[in-house]
Structure formats: structure tokens, C-alpha cells
Amino acid sequence: MRLAAIAEETAVAIRRDAAASAREGIISALDAQRLVSTYGLSCVRDLMLVLLEEAKRYAHPPISDFFVGAVGLASPSGDLILGGNVEFPGTHLAYTLHGEGYVATRAFNRGSELAVIAIGEAHPCAHCRQYLSEFAASDALELIDPLGHTLTLAQLYPWPFDPAYLGEPGALAAQLPWPELELAAAEVSRDIAAALLAAGRRAHAPYSKCPGAVVLELSDGRLVAGAGVESVAFNPTVGPLQAALVDLLAAGRPYGDILSATLGTVRGGAVDYSASTRELLGQIAPDARLAIVEWA
Numbered sequence: 001m002r003l004a005a006i007a008e009e010t011a012v013a014i015r016r017d018a019a020a021s022a023r024e025g026i027i028s029a030l031d032a033q034r035l036v037s038t039y040g041l042s043c044v045r046d047l048m049l050v051l052l053e054e055a056k057r058y059a060h061p062p063i064s065d066f067f068v069g070a071v072g073l074a075s076p077s078g079d080l081i082l083g084g085n086v087e088f089p090g091t092h093l094a095y096t097l098h099g100e101g102y103v104a105t106r107a108f109n110r111g112s113e114l115a116v117i118a119i120g121e122a123h124p125c126a127h128c129r130q131y132l133s134e135f136a137a138s139d140a141l142e143l144i145d146p147l148g149h150t151l152t153l154a155q156l157y158p159w160p161f162d163p164a165y166l167g168e169p170g171a172l173a174a175q176l177p178w179p180e181l182e183l184a185a186a187e188v189s190r191d192i193a194a195a196l197l198a199a200g201r202r203a204h205a206p207y208s209k210c211p212g213a214v215v216l217e218l219s220d221g222r223l224v225a226g227a228g229v230e231s232v233a234f235n236p237t238v239g240p241l242q243a244a245l246v247d248l249l250a251a252g253r254p255y256g257d258i259l260s261a262t263l264g265t266v267r268g269g270a271v272d273y274s275a276s277t278r279e280l281l282g283q284i285a286p287d288a289r290l291a292i293v294e295w296a
Contacts, residue, residue, distance in 0.1 A: 006041075006050060014039050014047070015054040022082065025058055025106065025250040027051075029078030044080070048073065048118035049146050051082060059084025059099065060249060070099035070119055074112040075137070081106050081114075086249060090283040094235070097242060100128040104135065105238055105246045108173045108204075108229060113137040118144050129157040131236045134204070134229065136170035138162070163206070163232045171204040171229060178203060178211050182296040183264065192217065192262050195225045200264045200295065203227035203240070208271040211295070212240040213264040216248060218257045224248050228273065240264075241277045245284075260289040267294045 006014075014035060021031040032044050041047055048071040055069030064087060072081040083102035088095045097105070100117055107114050114137065124132065124143065132138050132153055141153045154160075163170040178201045183193055195215045203211035205228060212228035226243025240263065248258070261281050265273040274292050281290055 006046070010039060011050050011053075014041075014050050018047075018051055018054055019057075024247075024252070025082045026110075027080040027082070029080075032078065032080050044073065044078075045116065045118070045144055048080060048116065049144065051080065052118055052120060052146065055082040055099070056084050058082055058102070058249060060086045062089050063087040063093075068099040068120065070103045070117055072103040072107055072114045072118075073116040074107055074110070075115040077112060079112070081110075081112075083246070083250070086245070088280060088284060091280055095242060095280055097238070097246065098125065098128050098131075100124050101131050101236070101238065102246055104132055105226075105229065105243050106250060108135070108171065109226060109243060109247055111173045111202075113173055114141055116142045116144060121145055121147055123151070123156060126157075127236050129153065130161070130233050131229075131231060131238070133157060133160045133162045134171050134231050136163075136172045138170065161233055166207065166232055168206045168232065173202075176201045177206070181211065184294040184296040186291070186293040188262055188291060188293060191223060195223045196262055196264045196293065199225040199227040199240070204229045205271070206230065207232065207234070208269070210266040210269040210271040211264075212266075212271070212273040214240040214244045214273075214277065215262045216244050216258050217260045217262075218248075218253060219259050220257075224251070224253075230271075239273055239276055239280075241273070241280050255284040258285040258288040260291065261285075262291045262293060264293050264295055267292070 052069045056067040059067040068085040086097040199213035205211040216224040228240040229238045
């Protein structure tokens with residue numbers, strides 16, 4: 001379907017209704033089906049295309065002022081994940097999260113795979129194609145756009161350099177690659193320790209063998225966690241703080257709400273997230289405390 005086939009007033013009504021239904025950038029499968037039925041859409045994919053404009057609300061591009069929205073269809077839940085590009089002034093551009101990367105990371109944080117991603121007329125850049133190819137379900141991933149195109153990732157990225165080249169199956173969101181991970185002696189609360197271990201045990205770090213995880217404590221006591229997702233190409237790896245910030249921004253919380261951050265990392269390992277976490281956190285939340293904990 002082409003997005004132009006839907007009247008603008010109908011699209012506006014759909015976006016308004018979807019915004020009221022969304023919870024931290026997630027539209028449940030039940031609400032998605034309700035929206036499809038209420039507004040006479042042919043399928044959920046049509047809804048995803050309509051919501052691309054709404055997804056831009058989750059973008060934070062203070063450097064470029066170029067807003068990108070993306071909508072993912074999670075599998076097996078059928079939930080829709082809205083996301084956008086994120087830029088971090090004062091740091092280097094490599095920390096940037098593209099819209100497709102935001103949605104893929106958000107799905108990974110939630111223990112979901114992606115079946116479909118709706119994107120704008122510009123197909124994902126090579127950076128995003130490489131990141132998306134890291135996930136075990138990428139072979140079946142489809143990408144749709146407002147012009148009516150449907151392409152698989154394999155069509156967009158033929159002969160990929162993917163995890164199979166190094167004998168790895170790729171990231172599986174529902175698995176725990178590091179089930180025996182524990183913390184070395186550290187003075188962190190029981191709740192933070194539990195959240196840090198839960199994130200660290202699901203970190204995707206098959207290449208460095210150095211899992212990373214971050215727990216953000218917010219001003220109201222809420223904890224937000226993220227796990228690192230390594231790329232077989234090394235760059236574009238998404239670090240644990242970037243992954244945690246995806247969920248922070250999805251919740252509509254500003255960086256100023258970060259009271260403290262706790263990093264779990266392999267100190268002195270092949271990959272040590274201490275310096276990068278300190279740099280990025282220092283730019284976005286300079287008053288936040290940072291605790292660095294080693295894995296036992």
C-alpha cells in the first residue's frame with residue numbers, strides 16, 4: 001500500500017488515537033488491531049506506515065535537526081514499537097542511534113525479535129543494515145515504506161558480513177548468553193544489582209567475551225537497564241548506556257532525571273565500557289553519579 005492512499009484527516013485521527021494508546025512507545029497488538037478495524041485499514045502494515053510521522057516524536061536530533069521515525073512489528077507479540085534517531089551533542093557522532101537501530105535495540109531490551117520495520121522513503125543506511133544483520137531473525141526481516149515497497153533485509157544487504165562468518169548464530173533476544181554472570185563485591189543496592197545482572201546476562205558479546213550492562217536510577221526511584229549489543233563488524237556496536245537510554249527516552253524521561261548510573265563491565269578486558277560510559281554520561285547528565293562494577 002502507498003501511504004498517499006489514506007486521506008490526511010484520517011491519518012491525523014489515527015495518529016491521535018495511537019498516541020493516546022501508546023505506552024512508552026509501545027502499541028499493544030490488541031490496540032493495533034483495534035486501530036486497523038476502527039479506521040478501515042487493510043492490515044497492521046498500513047497502520048505502521050501511518051504511524052511513521054508519530055514515531056518521529058521519539059527522535060532526539062539536536063545536532064542535525066533531522067527527524068527520522070521508524071515503526072517495528074515485534075514477534076511473536078504483535079506489538080508495535082515506535083522509535084526515532086538520537087544524537088548526543090558534545091560527544092563524537094559514532095554514539096548516534098539511527099531510527100532503525102533504536103527500534104531494534106528497544107525490541108532486544110524487551111526480549112522480542114522484529115518481523116517488519118516501517119521506514120521512510122530512504123532505505124536504511126549501510127550502518128543500519130549491518131546492525132540489523134546482527135540479529136538471528138534478520139534473514140526473515142522485511143522492510144516497508146510509504147511508496148509501497150516491501151523488501152527483505154537480504155535484498156537490501158546481499159552477501160552480508162554477518163555473525164555466521166565467525167561461527168555465531170546472531171543475537172537472540174530471548175536467550176541468556178551469560179547465565180552464570182555474577183558481580184564482584186560492590187556497594188550497590190539489591191535492586192540495582194538484580195537489574196544489572198539481568199541485563200548483563202542477556203548482553204550480546206560473542207566476539208569480545210566482555211558483556212556490558214548499565215542500570216540508570218531515575219529521580220523517582222525507577223530503574224532503567226540496557227545491555228550491550230556487539231556487531232560482528234565491531235562498529236556498529238551499541239553500548240550498554242546507549243541501550244539504556246533508548247528505554248529512558250521511550251518513557252519520555254529527560255536526561256536530567258538520571259540520578260545515578262551503574263555500569264557492569266570487564267575492567268581491563270578486550271572491551272571495557274568504563275571510559276565510553278563516563279564520557280557519554282558526562283555530556284548528557286553531568287550531575288549523575290557513576291558507579292563501575294566488575295563482573296566476578
